[in-house]
Amino acid sequence: MAMRREPHVLVVGGSDSSGGAGIARDIETISAVGVRTCLAVTALTVQTHDAVIEIHHSPPSMVANQMCAALQANDVATIKIGMLATAKIIVAVAAVLRKFPQVPAVLDPVLASTSGRALLEAGAIAAMKRDLMPLCRLVTPNLIELALLVGSELAMDEDGAVLQGQELLAVGFDALLIKGGHASGPRSTDILLRPDREPVRFATRRLNASMRGTGCMLASAIAAHLAKAKSLEDSVREGKLFVFEKLQECRLNNHNVLRPAKQT
Ligand code: PLP
Numbered sequence: 119m120a121m122r123r124e125p126h127v128l129v130v131g132g133s134d135s136s137g138g139a140g141i142a143r144d145i146e147t148i149s150a151v152g153v154r155t156c157l158a159v160t161a162l163t164v165q166t167h168d169a170v171i172e173i174h175h176s177p178p179s180m181v182a183n184q185m186c187a188a189l190q191a192n193d194v195a196t197i198k199i200g201m202l203a204t205a206k207i208i209v210a211v212a213a214v215l216r217k218f219p220q221v222p223a224v225l226d227p228v229l230a231s232t233s234g235r236a237l238l239e240a241g242a243i244a245a246m247k248r249d250l251m252p253l254c255r256l257v258t259p260n261l262i263e264l265a266l267l268v269g270s271e272l273a274m275d276e277d278g279a280v281l282q283g284q285e286l287l288a289v290g291f292d293a294l295l296i297k298g299g300h301a302s303g304p305r306s307t308d309i310l311l312r313p314d315r316e317p318v319r320f321a322t323r324r325l326n327a328s329m330r331g332t333g334c335m336l337a338s339a340i341a342a343h344l345a346k347a348k349s350l351e352d353s354v355r356e357g358k359l360f361v362f363e364k365l366q367e368c369r370l371n372n373h374n375v376l377r378p379a380k381q382t
Contacts, residue, residue: 131200132161138330151342158184170235178210195345222255327369
């Protein structure tokens, strides 16, 4: 069958039945940026906006088959990876990335839901670092994920976060975006780290609003802008702006606001 020439983002992740996070957010975001999507579903979950009730994992071979079918049938410009659920799925996804090294991947290292339920099985962090991260163009942890990935306490400040980020980058991949949404202060600052380059900071005003799926949104918006052939820095800048605007909209509409962000 002829390949569709329109650039696509291949979304690899879990379905959240509430629509607040996961592939529903990814598709919504990538479509809003004007890029098409194709899918590889890693898990089905039953969720409300404040609880994860049930999780069912896809067979790893089926995740790989979905990815290969999407990569063969479409012009996949970038791959956005979210919830991976198990070490076996991580290994299966990594094997497909190795077959398509020309397609850059953005990994949102989803470890747990905001409500505290693990979305990656215990012990799978090692597989994520060893097998998957070195194949990714960009990894986008928040401060909590960053600390868990390097096995440290939560960084106390930006300098501490940069040190942890540098430690993670030493695993051997191109770029790390540390998301500062969980920090405090009047600005929300994300820091882009690359080996042998000065950190680049992307800051917005911190909004007194909180919304589910912002991590999914940011990584998806970045992947969509990369698919439009923007540079990494421009894609991150556009992604951050996209999330800021969605948070602002949600604050104005009081829509999907779960809890007020800390007043600083
Ligand atoms: N469910 C799925 C399928 C996800 O991919 C994610 C995050 O990426 C979550 C839940 C967690 O979202 P939140 O932190 O907004 O609860």
